[in-house]
Amino acid sequence: MIQAVVWDIGRVLIEWEPERFYDSAIGVERRKALFAAVDLHEFNLDVDRGQPFLGTWQAAARAHPDFAADIMLWHDRWIDMASPAIPRSVRILTALKAKGVPLLGLTNFGVETFEIARAAYPFLDLFDRRYVSGQLRLIKPDAGIYAALEQDSGFDPQGLLFTDDRPENIEAAAARGWQTHLFDGPAGWADCLIRHGLLTKEETQ
Structure with a gap:
């Protein structure tokens, strides 16, 4: 029972479709380049493990300056990814x-x-x-x-x-x-x- x-x-x-969000936010080609260069899902798992939300993404952005603005979208527009x-x-x-x-x-x-x-x-x-x-x-x-x-x-x-x-x-x-x-x-x-x-x-x- x-x-x-x-x-x-x-x-x-x-x-929850981060790739779909990024396609709309920065375009498919830029998204493909970003996800190939940076393991965004692993950084997200760090947050899920209890690491600070903002600090985790700031560290990711510092580590990948060519994609810093794109990376910070994961933090700044998170609710747009986690929807609807x-x-x-x-x-x-x-x-x-x-x-x-x-x-x-x-x-x-x-x-x-x-x-x-x-x-x-x-x-x-x-x-x-x-x-x-x-x-x-x-x-x-x-x-x-x-x-x-x-x-x-x-x-x-x-x-x-x-x-x-x-x-x-x-x-x-x-x-x-x-x-x-x-x-x-x-x-x-x-x-x-x-x-x-x-x-x-x-x-x-």
Whole structure:
């Protein structure tokens, strides 16, 4: 029996496509050159691990002066990358909340960026508890972040249903006995929740 539903956030509730943002901001060719020269995703993981948001990107810009202005867009226009919300996913989250299903967030997110997201997306406050990598200084798919959720929430691993868009994060949860769903869009997630008897088809629309 499912005791709680655990949600990833990026690409599940909120779109997250940095390359798409940069294509619109600086053009495809400049974006390709930037991403080939600088591992922006690794710098972002440093933020998700708990490093300072501004300081991390300032250091990246200093290390790559030819792309400094472009790099700083990751900081200065971060919310434009972390957008828009995925409407049907938000409706599903809201429907679960209305049914009284315990909701947990388990996300790789920086401390400051999560607060920016909360201000932009009030539905992030629907979670009963949130487990944010930057706050915990633990990051998916490391086992420690899953253990932290189990220990703090008190739910049995077998009673957790977890959705995430990254296979390695799903595999790490499944290895602990969690029930899992690899998110590839709201429709499949809705079908999963219906199969588990948590929502009706009408409630997932």
